[in-house]
Amino acid sequence: MTRTIVDIPAAQLVEIDRLCKLMGISRAEAVRRALATFADGHVDVTPEAFGLWSSHGARVDPAEGPTVGPAVRSDDSAPRRSRRP
Incomplete structure (x- = not known):
């Protein structure tokens, strides 16, 4: 110990x-x-949470993090950046 x-x-x-x-x-x-x-109260739920959206094209890449496929985004909208300066 x-x-x-x-x-x-x-x-x-x-x-x-x-x-x-x-x-x-x-x-x-x-x-x-x-x-x-x-420790028991702080488990990582990211894989399970993104698993809920897997049928819509969302996935978690260990190297790149979470991504959202075109099936989730509307038509041809691209990810938007914040307009804050």
Whole structure:
């Protein structure tokens, strides 16, 4: 297991210690659980999202990123650039 140093505000540390004592776990275990919850909640949904549009010509190229085929664009409209200066 890799070790790391994390700065935690004093007020938050007091609350973490209180919860750890109540749950019977160490600070390290609390941090591991928090990181697991954080990582599980942030999965990459890009491939699935573009899969919804695949029947319309949209695709995700690993080198170029997402593209939209002509079936999705109206007639012969080209991608527009922002008019902001």
